[in-house]
Amino acid sequence: MPLFKKLLPEHVVDKLPEALCNPSLEFDEEAESLPVYNGETGDLLFKNKVPGARRVSRQRLRALLAKDLDESGTIRWGKRLAEFSQIDGEAGPVQLRFEDGSTYDADYVLGADGSSSKVRELLFNGDEVARVQLSGFMFATAIVKYGDAAKVEAVLKTHPVAAITMATNSVGGCGVMYAGEPNDLSDWTTMWVKIWRKSVAPLPEGVSAGQEALDYLKATTKGLAEPFQSMIDWSPDGSPCHIDEMKTWVPQPFDNRGGRITLAGDAAHPMLIYRGQGFQHAILDASQYLDALIKVNEGAGTKEHAIAAYDADMIERGAKAVRQSLQEAEFSMDPKTVHKMLMAREGHGRSV
Incomplete structure (x- = not known):
């Protein structure tokens, strides 16, 4: 959080509570923990501080972070990158060309366009080596409004913020998504997630979202310890539900076009969603990239050297974090191996 706040204007930092899933929650030692339960017995396996x-709500946080940039006209919505070229040769600025035919000239380009990054694809000249790899682990999420205070209370009893359960060949989780009035739990919205091996329960062709996805998850998720099983079974028809196979890409050296173009976040090192590492490394990317640009602007180094140093660090720690996320997934699929997880041994601190 301190590094995240460092990157933001003070007036935006002051508004961060607006993005919280439960703004009225009093954060104490219990709220600032994450319990992990045995998905077969319901026993507590461990609890991370x-x-x-x-x-936070991603939607609310995204809106908060984009507000000033949007109002100033800085954001260009709906643009899809088609290609880039350098003006006046390798040393020159970059011209971005979009699918609608428009162009934009930039001194620097930071590709932060997600796991299937177009910037990454172009940096590698369309080579297959830039493509994300399927992990073999499926991820499902559902946003649920039960309309029943007792059912929401069952979620809160696992933990006031979020909780995880680990069973053989699957991982589950639950938490508060949008807290309504504190005295009316029936109006609250919660969420649950499930991770499982694709080989154990293959997804039928064409099923990825909506009611079909929800029906599939209800039919294939059985025997989880309570209340996690019931949270899935209780989900009302029509609840937003999405399923996808998680993807990874181990970062490797690339031509940053003389320090003009590089990558950050999921575009640089897409990983599985264990221990919050993706977000933590994305924030570190942003901070270190900013530091590199400041160094160049102040004449303390050339763009070639500053961005090369950024790339070297990002690639090394990103590659390690991606590999660790895959290992975490393997260990999480059986309560007998959970104790080997970094989550169990070291908690949620950044991996490197």
Whole structure:
């Protein structure tokens, strides 16, 4: 959180509570923890301390971070990158060309366009080596409004923010998504997730979202310890539900076009969603990239050297984190191996 706040204007930092899933929650030692339960017995396996951690709504946070940039006209919505070229040769600025035919000239380009990054594809000249790899682990999420205070209370009893369960060949989780009035739990929205091996329960062709996805998850998820099983079974028809296979890409050296173009976040090192590592490394990417640009602007180094140093660090730690996320997934699929997880041994601190 301190590094995240460092990157933001003070007036935006002051508004961060608006993005919290439960703004009225009093954060104490219990709220700043993450319990992990045995998905077969319901027993507590371990509980991580996560001091200062806050669960936020991605939608609310994105809106908060984009507000000033949007109002100033800085954001160009709906643009899809087609190609880039350098003006005046390798040393020159970059011209971005979009699918609608428009162009934009930039001194620097930071590709932060997600796991299937177009910037990454272009940096590698369309080579297959830039493509994300399927992990063999499926991820499902559902946003649920039970309309029943007792059912929401069952979620809160696992933990006031979020909880995880680990069973043979699957991982589950639950938490508060949008807290309504504190005295009316029936109006609250919660969420649950499930991770499982694709080989154990293959996804039927064409099923990825909506009611078909929800029906599939209800039919194939049986025997989880309570209340996790019931959270899935209780989900009302029509609840937003999505399923996808998680993807990874181990970062490797690339031509950054003389320090003009590089990558960050999921575009640089897409990983599985264990221990919050993706977000933590993305924030570190942003901070270190900013530091590199400041160094160049102040004349303390050339863009070639500053961005090369950024790339070297990002690639080394990103590659390690991606590999660790795959190992975490393997260990999480059986309560007998959970104790080997970094999550169990070291908690949620950044991996490197």
